[in-house]
Amino acid sequence: MDRADLQPRVRDVAGAIETMETRGAANIADAAADALRAQADGSEAETAAALLAELRAVARLLLATRPTAVSLPNACRYVLRRTGGDSVEAVRASAVESVAEFRARLETAQRDLGQVGANRLRDGDTIMTHCHSTDALACVEAAVDDGKALTALVKETRPRKQGHITARELTELGVDVTMVVDSAARRYMNEVDHVLVGADAIAADGSVVNKIGTSGLAVVARERGTPVVVAAGTLKLDPATMTGNAVEIEMREESEVLDETEREAIGDISVENPAFDVTPPRYVDAIVTERGQFPPESIVTLMRELFGEGPTEPWQEP
Numbered sequence: 001m002d003r004a005d006l007q008p009r010v011r012d013v014a015g016a017i018e019t020m021e022t023r024g025a026a027n028i029a030d031a032a033a034d035a036l037r038a039q040a041d042g043s044e045a046e047t048a049a050a051l052l053a054e055l056r057a058v059a060r061l062l063l064a065t066r067p068t069a070v071s072l073p074n075a076c077r078y079v080l081r082r083t084g085g086d087s088v089e090a091v092r093a094s095a096v097e098s099v100a101e102f103r104a105r106l107e108t109a110q111r112d113l114g115q116v117g118a119n120r121l122r123d124g125d126t127i128m129t130h131c132h133s134t135d136a137l138a139c140v141e142a143a144v145d146d147g148k149a150l151t152a153l154v155k156e157t158r159p160r161k162q163g164h165i166t167a168r169e170l171t172e173l174g175v176d177v178t179m180v181v182d183s184a185a186r187r188y189m190n191e192v193d194h195v196l197v198g199a200d201a202i203a204a205d206g207s208v209v210n211k212i213g214t215s216g217l218a219v220v221a222r223e224r225g226t227p228v229v230v231a232a233g234t235l236k237l238d239p240a241t242m243t244g245n246a247v248e249i250e251m252r253e254e255s256e257v258l259d260e261t262e263r264e265a266i267g268d269i270s271v272e273n274p275a276f277d278v279t280p281p282r283y284v285d286a287i288v289t290e291r292g293q294f295p296p297e298s299i300v301t302l303m304r305e306l307f308g309e310g311p312t313e314p315w316q317e318p
């Protein structure tokens with residue numbers, strides 16, 4: 001596909017995901033679906049086959065922006081598998097309709113899993129959060145709507161401090177928030193009733209891929225017997241892991257860790273900046289989805305039901 005055929009919205013969405021202006025797995029999926037809609041809507045393709053090829057190319061472009069969030073391929077998979085027809089109009093209409101359906105399902109899923117997660121929380125509980133997860137916040141919102149008063153210890157979440165977003169949104173929900181630096185998690189764990197985090201990807205063995213630091217937090221929680229709850233819609237289930245593929249962990253720029261002045265002052269060192277880590281299933285108590293809560297070891301049954309025995313890649317050229 002000629003880059004000139006890309007709709008400006010596609011370029012904007014891909015750029016925003018790459019620079020993390022759009023971030024968090026669910027938001028990324030929603031934006032990706034919208035980019036596919038924009039291409040279908042604005043394309044000047046003259047045949048159904050040409051429009052389908054454009055949509056596949058847009059999906060491939062989006063998939064290259066952030067490697068770990070499986071919501072991206074899952075969003076593209078959902079839309080492309082439902083897009084088709086013999087005319088440009090039919091392809092356009094089916095793409096637009098499946099994007100609308102996908103976005104509506106995303107919203108409903110978050111509301112439904114929020115209620116499941118809320119049922120675990122009791123009035124007066126303290127939660128500890130890591131990063132910023134709209135799925136995790138949906139659980140808190142539903143609990144607050146049920147009349148429960150909650151307190152939150154919010155981890156700052158270095159290097160990009162997404163904990164600041166969580167702190168603001170929890171405060172808006174009426175939750176009493178205390179922020180701590182990441183390394184203070186163990187110091188405060190005795191005060192915590194639930195660790196509540198989101199996920200970028202869930203593997204078939206129940207491993208949870210989420211913002212770097214989640215696995216350390218889960219180990220500390222297990223040491224103290226504090227339940228670790230992962231709020232993750234089924235959009236986060238990674239079908240490729242059913243056939244043995246590993247989730248790729250995104251490595252990011254060292255400038256997120258050290259600014260230029262700090263770098264110069266320290267001298268010649270290497271910096272590693274993985275964006276995510278993997279929490280083994282034995283440290284996770286429950287994965288909360290819109291289909292109910294699952295012990296991590298049994299999530300594969302839900303994956304088989306949703307994806308069959310493996311992934312499809314409708315963005316590949318036939």
Ligand code: RUB
Binds near residue numbers: 198
């Ligand atoms: C965000 C992150 C979030 C998950 C889940 O990482 O790790 O916990 O994406 O978010 P980044 P949600 O800031 O690097 O995108 O529940 O909103 O899908």
